[in-house]
Amino acid sequence: METAIESERKYDVPADFALPAVDGTGEPATHELEATYFDTPDLRLAAHRITLRRRTGGTDAGWHLKTPGDGAARVEHRLPLDRSADGVPAELLAPVRAVVRRQEVAPVARLRTRRVETPVRDAAGRTLALIADDTVDAEAYGEAQHWREVEVELVEGGPEVLEAVERALLAAGATPAAGPSKLGRVLGGRVPAPDRPALSARGTVAQVQRYAREQRAALVANDPGARAGDEDAVHDMRVAIRRLRSTLKTFRSVWPADRAGRLRDELKWLAGPLGAVRDAQVMRGRMDRLTGDFPAAHDRLTHGLADDLDRGRRELTEALEGDRYLTLLDELDAAVDGPPAVGAGRVRRRARKALVRADELLAEADERTGDDRDPHLHEARKAYKRARYAAEVFGKPGRRLAKALTGLQDVLGEHQDAVITGQLLREHAGRAHEAGENGFDYGVLHERQRRAGERALEGLAAARRAASRRRIRRFLG
Structure with a gap:
């Protein structure tokens, strides 16, 4: 199983948002992505800021498990699509066993995303970051949603790259995302708090x-x-x-x-x-x-x-x-x-x-x-x-x-x-x-x-x- 540290920032943008010019941007590529998100009936994974999905399309199709890391970073565990086609791979369930316990894990949401991905490169041609302009159609619990957002993910660059891209996006009218993830947005108020308060204690x-x-x-x-x-x-x-x-x-x-x-x-x-x-x-x-x-x-x-x-x-x-x-x-x-x-x-x-x-x-x-x-x-x-x-x-x-x-x-x-x-x-x-x-x-x-x-x-x-x-x-x- 491949593991990587994911460092990214998300932004809410209006439907007519125009991506601003950023130094070093290359030619954009368009991808059609389809993702199915899995969780327990009581959404234990979402409550612990954990995402488990199966995605097709794009450059990183496969099974993805994202868990909280240091600060805003996330740890992403990846497996190819040809593994355990009939269900969630056991290798991805093991790291979250303490959260899901004996609960069944099943699909809770489906997202279709049209992604326009623009690389940010340095003078040597290294890809420092990827700017993803996403138009999303989502469905969960019989309800449909539609929105547009922008993600900026580091590849070989440092935090200063995120800062530079963010300044350009904010100046163009983007705002920091109200929620941490697409799944969190589509599930909305259904996600419970991870820890219940103590009862009758003072x-x-x-x-x-x-x-x-x-x-x-x-x-x-x-x-x-x-x-x-x-x-x-x-x-x-x-x-x-x-x-x-x-x-x-x-x-x-x-x-x-x-x-x-x-x-x-x-x-x-x-x-x-x-x-x-x-x-x-x-x-x-x-x-x-x-x-x-x-x-x-x-x-x-x-x-x-x-x-x-x-x-x-x-x-x-x-x-x-x-x-x-x-x-x-x-x-x-x-x-x-x-x-x-x-x-x-x-x-x-x-x-x-x-x-x-x-x-x-x-x-x-x-x-x-x-x-x-x-x-x-x-x-x-x-x-x-x-x-x-x-x-x-x-x-x-x-x-x-x-x-x-x-x-x-x-x-x-x-x-x-x-x-x-x-x-x-x-x-x-x-x-x-x-x-x-x-x-x-x-x-x-x-x-x-x-x-x-x-x-x-x-x-x-x-x-x-x-x-x-x-x-x-x-x-x-």
Whole structure:
């Protein structure tokens, strides 16, 4: 499947609009396009700004799936028309499975477009952008519409090309499009809001529910990238799950106890394969940096991590394709979009309790020495992470505390990374010894990690003081 980043701008124009002169424009070409758009009965794809269509005619005929990208950009997934002629290709449904769930995907709109496409080229003949002057006839739910619009899509040019073309179009009478897409225009008010408001919630309870919905949205948004093995998406999806589990635990009174507990268990299950993939990705990069001067150790370590990563990706794909995952998403929707439990409250008190518990665990670690201290520092780190997520719930009042806790968590995290790396080095040193290889390199590397862990803890006292300031904790009471 081909993937591309689409960067374009759309403009509404009157029926008698005359395309203005733009420097570098070439000869226009006319195309007759026919497109069928697919969605669920309740228009879930449109609600999430996702477009799925089958188009004939023009230079890019085929199946197209467009998903939100950074800013105004969109990610477009493409397949040729000779694939799965009897229905939507499975390769295009997989990236949106978290949105459509078990719903059937069927045609919801049909558009016929007469497109006059004009290239914008530089002096070397490179196509910088395409200006598409579209006259559209559309039908959806038995209603017909007709309009004209202009699209400008970047090809090899930069943002300055879009700006220059836009200035010319606006001067000629065009206006920025009122809607984001042709499909959005033809569907109109039928498209639902993607997130329903919390029911019967006020004050801090509503803040908890809003935070949980934001994490649910992050989980779903990163699903396609996680399926593709994108490192950032795997990380962000894993973090969203951590935040959800932490919120369900810290503020468990907001939800019925049985529902919160079951969701935490299911999110923990999903975090397993995500963690296996992410940990292997991170450790592989760490080993690349660490073992550059030790080729034999590098080969053994990276080969093993590559196997771990392949296995983790297979397990993650299996989890995301399974019915258990879809059930988890349905239950998560019911929890974060539904009314709070009877008696929900004392939110600030519960956040304060999470912070005090983290302080206690770090104090307990102070009483330990040597290797015995490491697991206690790790538990404190996890507790401060939960406290940080709790602070994030409160928005602006919690930002300074969350930032300070992030600094403390990072110090403890650097130490824990060194501990885990050292454990991996010891494990592979044993394997190398059994294979008759020289284990000296592993000893050198292990000592480096021990020292790295010690250096990390040199910043602990300062990070601890910063996170303990009364003025940034005061909002919790």
